[in-house]
Amino acid sequence: MKKWAVDSDHSVAAFSIRHMMIAHVRGQFNSMEGVIHFDPPDVAGASVELLIGAASVVTGIQKRDDHLRSSDFLDVAAYPRITFKSSRIEPLGGSRARVTGDLTMHGVTKQVTVDAEFSGPVKDPFGDDVSMGFSTSAVINREDYGITWNQPMENNGIMLGREVILMIDLEADLVK
Secondary structure: OOEEEEOHHHOEEEEEEEEOOOEEEEEEEOOEEEEEEOOHHHHHHOEEEEEEEHHHEEOOOHHHHHHHHOOOOOOOOOOOEEEEEEEEEEEEEOOEEEEEEEEEEOOEEEEEEEEEEEEEEEEOOOOOOEEEEEEEEEEEEHHHHOOOOOOEEOOOEEOEEEEEEEEEEEEEEEOO
């Protein structure tokens, strides 16, 4: 099985959450690393391990970023990492697969299953590296991970949605 290292300069773990029930706020984590064991002829034998630095969260608004790092949300002092480790990968045909594994965030581990797509391998234009691409998205309930801060609004509304859309796009380089 070939080993691929996540290229953190060309990969992103992003999110979107409903704010005041009317719009989405988006952000991303700028620190991510990981290893993927993958060979296109043996998708079922693949595995994925990702590590995201929780403190690297960025939304473009410093005050909001600081609040997200606080104990109201990610509590990065107590829980500095968000991790994912696959337990099963099911080929879906073509360049698609269903990935099941443990997502750990805010000290809570839950099993999640996501559909993923892969592309490549390709050589870079300089002939130096071989890379693969991997993409997935999922919807999680942040309260399942103990992230429950909110503020009530009129008409039984809440300031922040419970559902968070996660989007992960990875570029990974073949480990020689």
